[in-house]
Amino acid sequence: MPEQRTRTADRTVFFVSDGTGITAETFGHSILSQFEGLQLRQLRLPFIDSLDKATEAVHRINRQGEIDGRRPIVFSTLVDTRINGIMQGADALFLDMIAGFVGPLEAEFGIKSTHTIGRFHAVAESERYKQRxxxxxxxxxxxxxxxxxxxxxxxxxxxxxxxxxxxxxxxYLAVQHGIKAANYPLIPEDFVRGKLPEVLYQYRAKLFGLTITPERLAEVRHERRPGSKYASLENCRMEVNEAEALMRREGIPWLSSTTKSIEEIAATVLTLLELE
Amino acid sequence: MPEQRTRTADRTVFFVSDGTGITAETFGHSILSQFEGLQLRQLRLPFIDSLDKATEAVHRINRQGEIDGRRPIVFSTLVDTRINGIMQGADALFLDMIAGFVGPLEAEFGIKSTHTIGRFHAVAESERYKQRxxxxxxxxxxxxxxxxxxxxxxxxxxxxxxxxxxxxxxxYLAVQHGIKAANYPLIPEDFVRGKLPEVLYQYRAKLFGLTITPERLAEVRHERRPGSKYASLENCRMEVNEAEALMRREGIPWLSSTTKSIEEIAATVLTLLELE
Incomplete structure (x- = not known):
């Protein structure tokens, strides 16, 4: 975060929300990643849940626009129409992330949306939240x-x-999806025995493997224990080969964390879990 | 997830993406939470990054519509125009979460978006990812x-x-925001001494407190250690009072996890960190 404040930015982007602003930010990032070569200062304005706070936010946005010499971009997930009305008065490109979707859904479902602010509060007490x-x-x-x-x-x-x-x-699986994800290391002893750790056989259907290239593994391990045998490329090669051979023999589905992000691995795990 | 498959749903909602579908799902949830009393079956269709996969997804969506007897809702974050074109042929309410925003931003920035699929792959190698x-x-x-x-x-x-x-x-702070968040318990010994654990004083500016109502705390603790003194309401009351008094004396900002979700607490912590 500090570098965002010190380097010169072309524009400022605000994520405005009556809640945490996380949805606006996640989604906004994803849209903005379609534009390359821009220096964007990204700021979250969470908990804008009153007319006063909205007025204050408008001042903040306008002030920033004057400093930048260009109007800011505002991604908004405000649902209250009065608060939203005030926010739209800001001198900014206002992108309403709710309105364009709520209308068509109201028509489709044949019911009115609740336009309730702070919907998230209800979530905190829900079963799904407790499960997470x-x-x-x-x-x-x-x-x-x-x-x-x-x-x-x-x-x-x-x-x-x-x-x-x-x-x-x-x-990630736990925080983001409420999945109870245990993990269990495969170690040299397992390779000598040529078998999975004994305790895992009874849970065979729940196993999912992760692998990594020996080169990348050596790099990561060197950061922890520089110059150790544990981190040597030769040892990493042996461990990775043995682990992959073992997973293949045992029919465990697996992915490589060298080429996939945790989000992508998680999405694959979820798909597999749903298939069962 | 299991209950979503067994209970009868009014409608099926698909989150379609060329990546993990997490953005589409997060945002879609937030929009759908504005509608109450609907039973929605929510399914993610990730990694739709080829024309073949798009065609397959359209079949899947249409089949579901026939089973349900109502057309499904599709939230899409597809950016490739050809893939998107195929998907729009599905018999569904198609909500494009990209198009409505990319156009105005192209005009505003005066540059074209990259329309690149799988933007996420690049992220896996980025500094920000490693930091997380x-x-x-x-x-x-x-x-x-x-x-x-x-x-x-x-x-x-x-x-x-x-x-x-x-x-x-x-x-949550680590997974979602790449924040190095340590945590340190306040225990009865600290209350007897009337001081924070000694090691923490040098990091005073980094401290953030969490509290909870004694009633809720007793409930949570009873789940772990039923009938223990540790879980008794009387003990919980003492600990919470002492901890709050200590935080007040030491000038540590704090929030209650009884009334705030982890997302909300995280948003507050982020705001405080940015202020410094």
């Missing part, structure tokens, strides 16, 4: 094969060599 | 005051009584 919190605790407790207890409650168990991306993927 | 992965490892390692080493590298250190929401909030 529980999944985060579960995935933390079942990181790196730490705990065998309650492994039967996992939705998925990621396997792979150390530093192949299991931990970030597990936590 | 690193933040997840950091937050895992610094959960619950486990590790004092490298605490100086944290962006924020959450403090609060056991089960006040520190762990989920830390991991």
């Amino acid at each position: 919190i529980e999944a985060i605790h579960f995935s933390m407790a079942h990181d790196d094969g730490q705990m065998h207890k309650e492994l039967d409650q996992s939705d998925v168990i990621l396997v792979g060599v150390s530093r192949s991306g299991k931990t970030p993927t597990s936590l | 992965i690193e933040a997840i490892h950091f937050s895992m390692a610094h959960d619950d005051g486990q590790m004092h080493k490298e605490l100086d590298q944290s962006d924020v250190i959450l403090v609060g009584v056991s089960r006040s929401g520190k762990t989920p909030t830390s991991l």
Whole structure:
């Protein structure tokens, strides 16, 4: 974040919301990534849930436009029509991320939208929310094969060599999707025995593998333990080859974290889980 | 997910994307939450990045419409115009989440969008992505005051009584925002001494507190350790009062996880971090 404030930006983009602004920001990023070579300063204006706050936000946006010498871009997920009305008075390119969709859906469903602000509050008390919190605790407790207890409650168990991306993927699945994702390392002992860790056989259908190129693995491991045998390219090659051979023999589906992001791996895991 | 498949839904909603579909889904959820009382079956169709896959997706959507007896809703973040063209042939209410925004932005910026599919792939190699992965490892390692080493590298250190929401909030900040969020428990010993854990004083400016109502805390703790003194309402009351008094004395900003979701707490933490 600091570099956004110090380097010169062509434009300022505001993500304005009556809630956290995360939806506006996620979506806005995705749209803006279609434009290359622009220096954009991106700022979130969350919790704009009153007429006063809206007026204040308009001042803030206009002031920024004067500083920049160009009008800002505003991505808005405001749903309250009065607050929205004030915001539209800002000297900015106003992109309403709600209005264009709510209208057609009202016609399609034959009902009116609630236009309720702070819909998110309701979510905090929902079953789905509780499930996510529980999944985060579960995935933390079942990181790196730490705990065998309650492994039967996992939705998925990621396997792979150390530093192949299991931990970030597990936590992403938990935080973002409320999936109880355990992960379990494949280590040299397993390769000597030529078998999966014994405890995993009973959960065979829940296993999903992650792999990584030996080169990338060596790089990642060198950052942790520079110059160690653990990080050597030769050792990484052996571990990756053995792990892939093992997963192939056991019929475990797998993906490479070298070429896929955690979001992409997570999307694949979700698709597999839904198929079952 | 299972209940979505077994209960009868009024409609099916598809989130169609050339990437993971996460943006389409997040945004779609937020729009759909404006409509109450509908039973919606929500399905993600990720990685639609070829004409063949688009054709297959159209069949899938049409088949679902026949089963439901009503045309499905399609939220699309497809950017390739040919793929998009095929998808628009589906018998569905097609909501294009890109087109309505890209046009005005092209005019505003005076440049053409790249219309590139799979923009996300580039992200996997970016600094920002690496930073997120690193933040997840950091937050895992610094959960619950486990590790004092490298605490100086944290962006924020959450403090609060056991089960006040520190762990989920830390991991959310790491996964979603690439923030190195450590967390450190406030325990009865600290209340006896009337001081923060000694190690924290040097990081005073990074501290952010979480609190929770004693009633909710007792509930949460009872789930983990039923009938324990730790979970008793009386003990929870004492701990929460003491923790709040301590945070007040030390001038630590704080929020309640009883009334705020982790998303909302994270948004507040981000705003504070940006202010500095």
